[in-house]
Amino acid sequence: MISLAGRDILHSWGKFVFTGIGLGLLIGVTLVMAGVYRGMVDDGKALLDNSGADLWVVQKDTLGPYAESSSLNDDIYRGVLAMPGVLGAANVTYLTMQVRKGTQDVRTMVVGIAPGKIGITPGWPPYLVAGRQMTRGHYEAVADIASGFALGERIQIRRNTFTVVGLTRRMVSSSGDPMVFVALKDAQEAQFLKDNDAIWQSRRRTEANPAFNRPSVPGLLDAVIASQSSNAFVNAVLVTLEPGHSADEVAESVRRWKRLTVYTRAEMEEILIGKLIATSSKQIAMFLVILAVVSAAIVAFIIYTLTMDKIREIAVLKLIGTRNRIIASMILQQALALGVIGFVVGKITAAFAAPLFPKYVLLTSTDTITGFVAVLLICVLSSLVAIRMALKVDPAEAIGG
């Protein structure tokens, strides 16, 4: 038996191809939307992976340092380092801000990393794609390549100028902002040090305060002013564990003895994916539902129109003895063919469009397979209206009168 659907498609291939392209662009947008969500999740996981930490010690009762602000004294890491099972502990600061390059602003996450060695001190970028790691205590930076910064370029972070000495890749915040790594002291200054006018006004206020400005206690005023302009805070302490120690046990120990909040890798992932990007993922899910409904409506309309165009032929086919099964199969096969054409176009569109997006778009094979199955399912459901109409056609319509 010949394929009626195949012959019809070959006969009016232009209509199918152009309709398929239109549908494909819609499917492409749907795949990219799914890719945006996957990218956000992957950005979150990359952030955790690249920190090199097993535990995150943060301010008590906060979801810091990524989902909420967190502030810890910068000497807490010493106590943490002394806990059983802890291999390494290092201060870290995170600050999302505009970094100035010439006349341009680039939105980045500035990460302050403690002095140490890559692979041992958590927080350092684990690999570079160009240049070198920071070797000086001040005014050097390693930037993610997505920031657009080049080696040797000078960038402005708050009041200081930094030289980009290394470039890394896939080091982004959970929002997709590229990271710029600088020395911890520089990052603390960028985060906590006020501008000159504010410092000057603060000093004046302190000098005017008789509690601090006591002639009978020489040096008190200078000590108070010095303490006000020092930056003794970090956002979190990153902890690595000795082999053979459970993250949960060490975390529980830090919580108990240091009275701080500690998150394991699994808990931090839950915070990033379950809380930080939860609203965005719901938003994307809504878009996906709308796009699926629109796709279904388009396929249904197209298949319905194509079937309506053939209503007389269908009546003739039924009159000359064609079984309903063959007619239904013809319409269903055409809907599926349209879906396959649309999906191929959509997949190609998504693959070419994804790198053009400013944020990371991750197209996974799981999403591709799920999308393909969903498209076929939508096509099957969409063809039901046309099939029902075709099966209701009275073969007597082929005979005049």
Next chain:
Amino acid sequence: MRGKGILIEGLKKRYGTGDTAVDALKGVDMQVAPGEVVGLIGPSGSGKSTLLKCLGAVIDPTAGRMTLGEDIIFDNGWKVRDLRALRRDKIGFVFQAPYLIPFLDVIDNVALLPMLAGVPNTEARQHALDLLVALDVQHRSKAMPSQLSGGEQQRVAIARGLVNRPPVILADEPTAPLDSERAMAVIRILNDMARKYETAIIVVTHDEKIIPTFKRIYHIRDGVTFEEAGEGRAF
């Protein structure tokens, strides 16, 4: 001889019920022998189409008896379970417009019916080609319907009607869209095919040009048929 051709006795068809009921056929009697072509003529609303639909097993007669070939197919109720298979295997249709399937080429338009009946594609196409040769359109076998002239399309439609060797062909105004020369050619073909394949053919027509060619004519008026001897003029 292939059985009795078409035999219709006291065929009735009523549409609706109660006060609104309309008797479209009030007891039609007809007989068409195998190899014979008869005309069925009547004004609009006389019941031609209803009779054709009853014969074509697409609507249910109310009462009466119909025999196609050797088989009684209706005797105050259908005697065959699968009317679709009955239409496919026992009845050929030729319409006013050819209604060829636009996305199939000529040979597959004709071969489709045997393929639907389960005949292998190669065999069905060979069978179709034989008919196209008989109808002198074999040179267009690979053409699409849209590439054929009106006369060629109608010949292909006749080939499709004949391809399953049905004992009966119902032709509904087959010459309406054709000029005199082509109309006469179609009637000649129908007569040739009727003789060659011993098929009983009923031609419903208004076409004054072809009426004189029938040896027997059935007039239908107000749901009743009257038989009349035709001129049987040579083509």
